[in-house]
Structure formats: C-alpha cells, structure tokens
Amino acid sequence: MPTFKLKVRGYAKADISANWEIHPVDSTLSNVFSGVIDGFDINQWNIESITPSTALVFRKNGIDMNVTESFLLSDITNGDVEIEYFHTEPSAVVMLSARGSIANYNIRLNITSIV
Amino acid sequence: MGILRFRVAAREEIEFGTAFVEFIRGTTATKPVDITYSNGTGQTVTANQVLYTYLTPSDDGYIQIKAVSNQTLTGSGILNLSMIHRVSSSQSDQNISFNFSTGEISINVNYNSKPVAGNIIIDIENSETYIFQPVDFTSAYSDADGDALDAVSITGNVDGYQVNGIAYNEGDWISMATITAGLFQYVALTQDAYYEKDNTWNARDINGNISN
Numbered sequence: 001m002p003t004f005k006l007k008v009r010g011y012a013k014a015d016i017s018a019n020w021e022i023h024p025v026d027s028t029l030s031n032v033f034s035g036v037i038d039g040f041d042i043n044q045w046n047i048e049s050i051t052p053s054t055a056l057v058f059r060k061n062g063i064d065m066n067v068t069e070s071f072l073l074s075d076i077t078n079g080d081v082e083i084e085y086f087h088t089e090p091s092a093v094v095m096l097s098a099r100g101s102i103a104n105y106n107i108r109l110n111i112t113s114i115v
Numbered sequence: 116m117g118i119l120r121f122r123v124a125a126r127e128e129i130e131f132g133t134a135f136v137e138f139i140r141g142t143t144a145t146k147p148v149d150i151t152y153s154n155g156t157g158q159t160v161t162a163n164q165v166l167y168t169y170l171t172p173s174d175d176g177y178i179q180i181k182a183v184s185n186q187t188l189t190g191s192g193i194l195n196l197s198m199i200h201r202v203s204s205s206q207s208d209q210n211i212s213f214n215f216s217t218g219e220i221s222i223n224v225n226y227n228s229k230p231v232a233g234n235i236i237i238d239i240e241n242s243e244t245y246i247f248q249p250v251d252f253t254s255a256y257s258d259a260d261g262d263a264l265d266a267v268s269i270t271g272n273v274d275g276y277q278v279n280g281i282a283y284n285e286g287d288w289i290s291m292a293t294i295t296a297g298l299f300q301y302v303a304l305t306q307d308a309y310y311e312k313d314n315t316w317n318a319r320d321i322n323g324n325i326s327n
Contacts, residue, residue, distance in 0.1 A: 001313035010309030
C-alpha cells in the first residue's frame with residue numbers, strides 16, 4: 001500500500017546567532033545567507049527587526065524591503081536578495097524568524113562595520 | 116391412392132435474455148451470471164457443465180462459462196451460470212454470445228479498473244491540529260475510468276487521528292464528504308522535537324473498487 005506520512009515540524013528553542021564583519025567594499029552583499037545557516041535547511045526568512053533601523057536595508061530585486069517582509073531560499077540562490085550596510089553605525093543587530101523544513105528558528109545577525 | 120401426409124411441428128426455440136456482469140481489470144475472478152429463459156422444452160444442464168470456453172487459463176482474456184447446478188429448463192425460469200475470467204489491464208467492454216440448444220446466450224461484460232493511490236507526504240506544524248483537506252488525497256489518486264475518490268482509510272499506528280473529534284479506528288473508511296467537512300484531523304504531539312508519523316492508506320472509488 002502507498003505510504004501516508006506526516007512530517008511534524010520541530011520547534012527550535014535556541015536562537016541561531018551569526019556574527020558578520022562588513023567592510024566598506026562589501027557594503028552590498030549578495031547571497032548573504034550562504035554558509036550562515038548551513039545544516040538547518042531553511043527555506044524562508046522573515047525580517048523581524050533591524051536595530052538601529054538606519055544601519056542597513058534588505059533589498060529584493062532592487063526594491064527596499066520593510067520589516068515583516070520575507071524572502072525565500074530561491075530568492076537567495078537567484079541572487080535577488082542583498083543587504084546594503086551604510087556604515088553610518090558601528091554595528092547593528094538583525095533579527096529574523098526562519099522557517100525550515102523541520103523546524104522554526106529565531107536568527108540573530110550581529111553585524112559589525114569594519115572601516 | 117390415398118395421401119400420406121406428414122405434419123412436422125416447428126421446433127420451438129428456447130429464448131434467453133441478455134445478462135450483464137462486471138469484472139475488474141487486471142484480475143482473475145469468478146462471477147455468477149443468471150440468465151432468464153422462456154420457451155424451455157426440457158433442455159438440461161449438469162453441474163459444472165462447460166458451455167463456453169475462450170483461450171486458456173494462462174491467457175489474458177480467458178473465459179469459461181459453466182452451469183452451476185443440474186437444471187431442466189422448462190417453460191420460463193433462470194439459468195444459473197458461473198463465469199471465470201482472466202482480465203487484462205486494458206480490456207474493453209464486450210459482448211459474449213454462444214449457442215445453447217436452439218437458443219443463443221448473450222452476456223454483456225463490462226469492465227472497471229481499481230483506483231491507483233500514490234504516496235502522500237504532508238508537512239504539519241508543531242503542536243497543532245491538522246485538518247485534512249480533500250486535495251491531500253485527490254492529489255495522489257487516479258482512476259482509469261474517471262471514477263471519483265469516494266473514501267480513504269489509514270492503516271498502521273493511527274494514534275492522533277480523529278474523525279469528528281473521536282479517535283479514528285485503523286482501517287475504517289473515511290468518506291470524502293467527511294473530509295470536505297473538515298472532520299478528519301490529526302492532533303500533533305505536544306513536543307518540540309521534529310518527528311514523522313508513518314502510515315499507509317487505501318483509496319476507494321465510487322464503484323467500491325479499492326486500490327492496491
């Protein structure tokens with residue numbers, strides 16, 4: 001008989017934290033999430049907050065994104081998502097919620113401007 | 116000289132009605148075939164008497180029709196036959212006709228296919244109750260005759276499955292109407308860890324045919 005499988009997502013209690021140092025020459029980053037979330041099989045990210053809000057901006061297909069907007073793994077692999085860090089602030093914290101194939105995650109990006 | 120005249124009475128023909136029988140494609144089965152008759156004049160059949168054979172038992176399309184019991188056909192009544200048939204997966208509807216005594220027996224044979232059920236994988240949120248939708252099943256269902264999906268059944272460890280708020284019993288048929296009404300649900304475990312729940316399922320079409 002054919003299989004009938006339910007895959008019940010887990011819920012990760014621990015946050016994922018990543019530290020980025022961004023140099024002026026790297027102010028605009030494409031495919032920023034490659035390597036950050038290896039092994040977590042995440043396919044959707046939702047921007048929860050940017051602190052301070054003036055430190056950087058996410059862009060998808062060249063259009064500035066607002067907090068609470070989301071982007072997909074395909075957006076990243078297609079090179080359609082980038083972050084521009086303005087280097088007006090020495091550091092910033094980005095919080096995202098992420099949806100993986102088996103769990104949800106809270107992701108904290110600690111970004112430091114290197115000048 | 117006198118005239119010697121013989122009067123030869125016309126022989127009455129026994130008449131048979133047309134019988135109908137249905138078989139499932141891709142199977143070998145024996146089905147009863149009851150045929151009405153009239154103008155019987157005492158024709159006899161004996162139990163297991165073979166009246167018709169087509170091909171051999173190992174051939175797709177094989178048919179053998181036999182009498183079920185000893186019968187004497189007088190006046191009107193029903194002739195009880197049985198038909199064993201090996202059906203190919205592509206058999207089309209057909210008519211089988213053969214002579215018996217002075218009459219002709221005609222049987223219309225219709226065919227239906229079993230539905231095909233495919234594997235289903237559904238992603239469910241943590242610690243939530245999932246309400247199944249018809250598309251969860253129809254997306255993995257097909258039927259060569261175009262027969263609609265009528266019901267599904269789940270086998271294996273069915274803990275957590277509910278129908279109308281009551282624990283589901285393994286193997287019970289759940290109608291598509293029940294699913295459409297949102298009454299077939301799965302209550303996920305209250306835990307943070309990811310897990311998978313593995314079962315198997317069957318589909319039943321509107322003619323009562325069940326998938327393999």
